[in-house]
Amino acid sequence: MSNSSAPRRHLPTSPFRAATPPPAKRFAAGDRVSHDQYGLGRAISVEGEGTTAVVVDFGSRQVRIVAPFTKLFLL
Numbered sequence: 288m289s290n291s292s293a294p295r296r297h298l299p300t301s302p303f304r305a306a307t308p309p310p311a312k313r314f315a316a317g318d319r320v321s322h323d324q325y326g327l328g329r330a331i332s333v334e335g336e337g338t339t340a341v342v343v344d345f346g347s348r349q350v351r352i353v354a355p356f357t358k359l360f361l362l
Contacts, residue, residue: 323358
């Protein structure tokens with residue numbers, strides 16, 4: 288019986304690539320962004336060196352969005 292919580296092993300001879308995590312999203316003040324719930328907006332400020340949070344102006348409201356930015360996309 289196999290342990291389902293153990294990570295899958297990648298064999299060096301496998302023709303398939305090992306799964307790599309996607310690169311971290313980085314935003315800068317002034318970037319145009321799109322959010323799945325709030326729509327189009329512009330980043331006003333960025334907190335932290337590794338972009339830990341972004342304040343976005345969506346026109347009708349300003350929202351602080353924290354990492355990970357699963358619903359926020361750079362345009």
